[in-house]
Amino acid sequence: MVQHLQRTAYLASGFCKDANVAGLAYNAGLTHDLGKYSVEFQKRLQGGPRVDHSSAGAKELMALFKGTPQEGLATLLAYCISGHHTGLLDYGGSSDLPGDGTLAARLKTDVCDYSAYKGEVDLSALTFPKYLPIRPPEGKKEKMGFSLSFITRMIYSALVDADFQETQEFVQGKMPRGGHEDILTLREKFNAHLRKFENPTSVINRKRTETLRACVEKSAQKPGFFKLTVPTGGGKTLASMAFALNHAAEKGLKRIIYVIPFTTIIEQNAGVFKDILGEENVLEHHSNFDWETKKREAGEKADDRTRSVYAKLKLAAENWDISVVVTTNVQFFESLFANKSSRCRKLHNIAKSVIVFDEAQMFPRDYLRPAMSAVWELVNNYGTSAVFCTATQPKLEQFLPAGTPITELAPDPQELFDFYKRVEVKPLEAKLCDDELIARLNAHEQVLCIVNTRKHASGLFGMLEGEGNFHLSTLMCPAHRRQKLAEIRHRLENGQVCRVISTSVMEAGIDVDFPVGYRALTGLDSINQAAGRVNREMRRGVSEMFVFEPQSEFIKKTPRYISQAVEVARAVLRDHVDMPISIPAIEAYFGRLYSLQDPQAFDVKGIMACFDDSDGKFKFETAARKFQVIEDVTETVIILFNEEAKNLIEELKYTQYPSSTLRKLQPYTVSIYQGEFEVLSSKGVILTIAEEYAVLNPEHLTEYYSCDRGLLVPESGGGDGLFF
Known part of the structure; x- marks a missing residue:
């Protein structure tokens, strides 16, 4: 038993080195299983009844340090120890009774006599730091509670990862942890790929190379907040990875985490990174990736190396111990606020990383305050850099402490917008009834029309006549949509009739190129995304995309947050009629949109209130239950x-x-x-x-x-x- 405690403590302290709380993680590891010293637990190993062994270490620490300056830190460790199997609990209150499912209740629980630990484990030598290596935002002492809760998560993550690893090693032998190539090696692979294209011949590729080089030049800056503002087609995927690899190499950061809002984009970008850096070095972590199948297929027909690669990637999916992770907004942010050990295991490996947020305007708006507070913690207290990457930069600085610098990586964003201008966005003054819209669409042999609801898309499609007409929405299963997209691309490339009526599913990283487009009035960020599907390859000079306001009844039930985006976009398009898709227009749009919202609209579930107690009485379980980026409705x-x-x-x-x-x-x-x-x-x-x-x-x-x-x-x- 003592070997397990010591080994877990050693591993946990190493995992928390980058979070600068190695000593606290060591203490958690050394005490997490003290309850296993009870006679009752030994009987459990022989098939006896279940025994609560997790509360013992928490109770012991609280008893040892009650009334001392270390009592607060002992409370943070008590969360981690008591929840290392079941998850981080809410603290609860003084009236809670044993069995109530809170930390306060667990600390009152009678546990079996575990004092036999004293013959093997000496807790008198435990040390606690005088000061925690964290600082809340300047002038925001009320946010100390959030900072304390975050460091608790880091210790918890290190503890459960260490406990998992030590137990697996005991049962199965040495696990295939790590084994991936480091950042310096990956940077050289990436540079070798770029050297194949170092003398671009086309004007567009020269401009993309210019943007990429600007990103590399700024990679020597100290870790912090960055943004990359590049229009659609400007090469931001490779440019952002170039910055991330060089920045990590220059500053000793350990991994790159690429966070993407849509699985349609994640599979595409992960494929690009795997081709350049090697499949064994890139973890693709999202709900559509099937590890069980991959593992079984590897076991059936793969060579030893391939089986080893998949075994390592499967473990990396649990703890993110790999150089490049490609994941989703949902996976990333819900993990930061999760309370279960399986979801939290990876968190300590986010420290000292470069996090690239692709399509940053897609941050979950209902959770912007807690999400940005978590990103601020990672940057300011855990040596991480964050890159907000998009053509339509939201005003995220509004959710950071005043004066927080965000460095632009692009050489001149407005000049890039002017250069890549391939589409003239033309708002129509009068509302369009469906008959008028259909007449306009029928006047084009190839045209894309994107509307705001599935019902409207289906209704309009039913009004089209002739051949070559297509409908796309999430009422079609993904395999069906892929099939239709293949037909659409074939028709576009061969000059055949192709009229598409779609919902915004067509905007999410779909590589198509229409000569003209129509977009129902919506947020300016979505209008820009739609424009990216028109004249995408810049083969036609400047094309047109018309923004129209539907007259139909399909907009009557629009939720307030969407109707506000429409109202603001209408005003911005009117004020910036000559340049509706420009840096000033985008800044005006997000500035007005956020100012219209009640501050509580960016934390609709009250997540921050779960951590506003600087005495450490947090609500981890409540926050995890509330923080659901995609509501299950x-x-x-x-x-x-x-x-x-x-x-x-x-x-x-x-x-x-x-x-x-x-x-x-x-x-x-x-x-x-x-x-x-x-x-x-x-x-x-x-x-x-x-x-x-x-x-x-x-x-x-x-x-x-x-x-x-x-x-x-x-x-x-x-x-x-x-x-x-």
Whole structure:
């Protein structure tokens, strides 16, 4: 037992070295399993009843340091120790009783006699720092509670990672941790790739190279906040990675974490990075990536090296111990506010990293205050750099302490916008009824029209006549959309008729090139994204994209936060009629948009209030439950779209690995509102497989799933139709 405690303490202290709290992590590791010294726990190992062994170490530390200057630090460690299996708890209150599920209750819990530890473990030598190596924002002492909660998360992360690793090594032998190439080696690989294109011949590629070199030149600056403002097509993916690799190499940072809002983009960018840096050096971590299948396939037909690579990547997905991580906004931010050991294990490895936030305007608006507070902690207290990368920079400095510098990496953002101007955005003065819009679309052989709701897109598509017409929305499963996109690209490239009516699903990293576009009035950031699908390759001089305001009833149920974006965009387009997509227009848009919002709108669940107590009485479990970037207000329906989907459904009925099968089924799923789901279920359109998975009834497939529009949801099914 003592060897486990000492080894865990040693590992945890090493993991927390970059967080500058190695000593506290050591203390947590040395005391986390004191409860296993009880006779009752030894009987548990022989098949006896369950025993609470996690509370003992927390109670012991609190008893040892009660009434001393170290009592506050002991409380932080008590969170970590008591929750190293079940998760970080809320502190609770003095009236809590044993069994109430709070830290206060756990500290009152009677535990089995574990005093036998004293024969092997000497706690008298435990040391605590006089000062914690953290500082809240200047003049913001009320935020000390958040800083203390964050350092608690770091210690907890190191403890559970160390405990996992030591236990796995004891049971399975040495685990394949690490083994990836370091930042210096990856920088050389990246530079070798760039040397193939060091003398670009086209004007566009020369401009992209100029931007990339500007990023490299600024990589020697000290860690902090940066932004890269580059228009669509300006090469920001490679430019941001060039900065990240060089900055990490120059400043001794350990890894690059690339955070992306959409899985459609993540797979594309991760593929680029893997091609350049090697698959074994890039962890792709998101909900669509199926590790169980990868591992089984590697075991069946791969050589030893490939099996080793997948084994290391699988472990890296748990702790992010790898040089390059590509992940989603949801995975990144929900992990920062999670309380379960499996989600928190990776957190200590975020310290001393370069974090690139691609499409930074897609930060979760309802959680901007806690999200930006967490990023500030990482930068100011944990040696991390943050890069906000987008064509439409939101005013994120509003959510940082006043005076926080954010260094621009692009050589001259407005000059880049002028250079890459491929589209003239033209707001239409009068509202358009659907008949007028359809007449305009029919006047073009190739045209893209993006609207704000699935209902509007479906209705407009039904009004188009002739061949070469397409509809895209999330009522079509991803595999269906990919199939349609392949047809669309083929028609565009071959000069065939191609009219597309889509929701904003078409804006998220979709590589298409239309000669003209129409966009229903929406936020300026989305208008800019839509413009990126028009004249994308700059083959036509300057094309046109018309911004119109629909006259239809589909906008009546628009939520306030979306209607505010529309109102602000309308005003900004009017004020910047000559240059609606420009740096001044974008700054004006986000400035006005944020000023209209009540401050609480950026922390709608009150996450920050969970950590406003500088005495350490935090609400970790409550915050984790509240911080959900994607609210679970929908139901997922599996579509038997092709033979693979049908085979996977059969597999799902009997498999021992349902999570693996469900990941493989994600390309065949559609999310709908609960009201729509209930109506379809009442009609027998939806079946339940394995008692919990909803599947579109094969008998109703042709009636309720259209090859053009996807799932046909009922008119009276509820919801506001704002799915993309």
